[in-house]
Amino acid sequence: MASPEEALDVKALPKIELHAHLSGSISRQCLHEVWLRKKAAGETDLEDPLVVMPPGKHDYDLKTFFPLFSSYIYNLVNDEWALTYTTTRVLQDFADDGVVYLELRTTPRALGPLSKADYVRRILDAIAAFESSSGARLRTRLILSVDRRNTPAQALEVVDLCRAFPRAQVVGIDLCGDPARGGIEALSPAFEAARAVDGLGMTLHFAEAECSGSEAELDLLLGWRPDRIGHVIHVGERARRAIVERRGMGLELCLSCNVHAQMITGGFEAHHFGEWWKVDGCVPVLCTDDVGVFGSPLSNEYRLVAQHFGLTKDDCCKLARKAIDVIFGGEEEKERLRKIMW
């Protein structure tokens, strides 16, 4: 008898990815190619990405993960060419893995002469070029992230950027960054302003670490009225009840990331996906977070839940389709996905 995961071709299964950070989704091979070109042009002193992030190393924890970006990846992907090159490769990787709808998120950065708005525009250009030339079924929308390090003014700038681009391109706002960073009450005005932007979705990194799972912080975040929340690890009974009572909230769950980064105790079978996937009233969605760092493509996340939680082929198909309910991409896109995914 075939085991559930053998019975389902997880790669061919049309999938929706809703929690993927652009910079963290770049493969090591792609970073290496960027490095080779910059090295040859005398444009970088950085070490080879394949040395900094050896193939097979996925055990980045919250202490080593964030510096990897601030002191390495952001310094390598630091101009228009590298931004376009890496974005296109990320899209190709998701398309090759059977993803048909992707919400990619990024914190706008000024890169040399490129303003933050230019940065967003270049990514949107790369998405448009990919969609018109690749022949892939993948459609991609952008979520702009506020980093917990941002000042209130910087956070409001992200809201302004969301407002400035059409909803068909930029569909949501996110709160991300090192969960050890407190003081996020100061970002409330920005998220309240974002809530007032017509058609803009909101997703928040939620209870990622023990230090960011206090009742006070979770009450604050839920008060911003997010449509979706990511990770959802250190959640007490009160927040759990509030989440279920919201009815229909999307939960972006990232198994490999949480296990490799030791954000949960125990292995895959201890992951809270097991508690949430059958809960009526919310919509758990499998996501990769940073496939370039943690090395597990979305198809593998489906394989993992089949293996560790006994999901049948039918359960996996239902789980994949259920994500349609919580995308930020609008009714027309939902209709397209219903056609592809049934």
Ligand SMILES: [Zn+2]
């Ligand atoms: Zn994330």
